[in-house]
Amino acid sequence: MPKYRTILLILLASILWTAMPTPAIAASDWPETSIDGVSYIKVERLRAFYKFKNLQGDRGYYTIGSALSGKGNRFLKMKADSQTFYINNVHFELSHPVKRNAQGEYLISKLDIVKVIDPVLRPQYIKNAENVQTVIIDPGHGGHDAGATNSAAHEADLNLKVAKKLKALLTRAGFKVVMTREADIFLTLQERVNIANKYENAIFVSIHHNSSRGSSKGIETFTLAPKGTTSPYARTLRYQDLAGNSQDSTNIALATAVHSAAILRTGAEDRGIKRARFSVLCSPKHPAILFEGGFMSNPEEARLLNTDEYQQKLAECICVGIKNYKAAMGAKPGSVPAQSASGTRSGSTSSRRIGTSTRGQTIRGGTSASRTRP
Ligand SMILES: [Zn+2]
Missing domain, CATH: 3.30.457.10 (Copper amine oxidase-like, N-terminal domain)
Structure with a gap:
């Protein structure tokens, strides 16, 4: 390396x-x-x-x-x-x-x-972050909706393959795992959110793969756009919070943990953590991200994505990111989490002593993520 x-x-x-x-x-x-x-x-x-x-x-x-x-x-x-x-x-x-x-x-x-x-x-200052026990995995598309396609695969199948591998890894790591689908069936976007919102202490991870007309490649991770902002994936300016905006701080923390693990471990092009108002990001009451694992339209990436090894690698990246997120959310202000990021080279930080235990100031406007319960 x-x-x-x-x-x-x-x-x-x-x-x-x-x-x-x-x-x-x-x-x-x-x-x-x-x-x-x-x-x-x-x-x-x-x-x-x-x-x-x-x-x-x-x-x-x-x-x-x-x-x-x-x-x-x-x-x-x-x-x-x-x-x-x-x-x-x-x-x-x-x-x-x-x-x-x-x-x-x-x-x-x-x-x-x-x-x-x-x-x-300073994720340790995010207020009211839940202790993640359940991971809702949402393999995008399915049934009559194949998603992106290339000569070798349908996105719906690829999403499900990565999702099943992720489920196995997370289960082994002690998480409860809920899949929005485990077969090639069609679910509306609202049905996916409804499944997610049945659970407490959960995060929502939607898995997709990309396609474009050009030679685009790499990994990108989407999370909900804050109110009052636009992006190429959230063109309409909204001045009201959506349900998912109650998780603005945890959304970006989860996206950062998963995206950084994925970029690092795959060596894929870093297309960035981006903002969107996709339906599956708007309404979950949990921290939610939509992970795009690569471009099926790019011949080089399509070859990789078609292999069991690379699908496994993507699942491992997401799993490591989720573990890092859980550890970061479990940290108290003025400390570092005791749980080590297994699978990274950082080693355990449990023996580290931090000089201050004084609670720091919150930047005005807040890192608070207040809960919204339907
Ligand atoms: Zn998709």
Whole structure:
């Protein structure tokens, strides 16, 4: 494994894990600047809040963080006028582009700070996150709806194969697993959500595979768009919360855990963690993601996806991500989770002592994920 990937592996294993220092700046005092009707905050404020340094990262990017390598370190990498944003080299598509003012200072939308950056950097401050006991696996399509197709396979079948492998892994790891379908049958999107919403202490993982006319390849992970935002997959601006928005903080944490594990372990192209308002993401009362494991339209990826080994690898990635998510949600503020991320090279962190047990401030606007019960 090249050195770079080894470093990345160590970084990603800790991306959702490490306790942040007690914030020194009162978040409520941060001045906001309105740009194109969107509220922005200077990155300098964020840098001070997280006790980050200016770092010499990749050319053309502005990078802040604790360090570019080493266990437990985090860094944020951004470009002016771009929604593409990296946390420890994991690709996120922000809801609003990063801005740079006339003085050369960078700004990030307050919404992206609250809905992406803070829950990912400090998952231990997400309020009311449930202790995951049940995983709802939703193999996309089925029956008369084959999904994407190529000469070798139907997406519905491929989704089910990966889902069954994931079920076996999660069951072995002690999770209760519910499948929305275990055969080639058709279910409406609402039926899938209805199954998910029967359970408590659960997460919802929909498994799909992609197709495009071009040569696109790689893995992307979708989670619900926050209210007041749009994306290419959520074009209509909504000002009201959907049921799934009660999980905004846990949604992004789950997406980050699964997506980063998948990118790292497959070496696939990182197409990013993206926002959508797909039906299966709008209504679950649990943290929910839609995972796209690769492009059936890309000959190279189609060959891989058709193999039992790669399907197993995808299932293992998702399983590791879910375990990392559960561990991160189980961490108390000021501590790291005792459970090790099995299968990663991070090893157990159970013996680590963290200097502070003081509860930090919550960035105004909240990392709280209040429960919505129908
Ligand atoms: Zn699909």
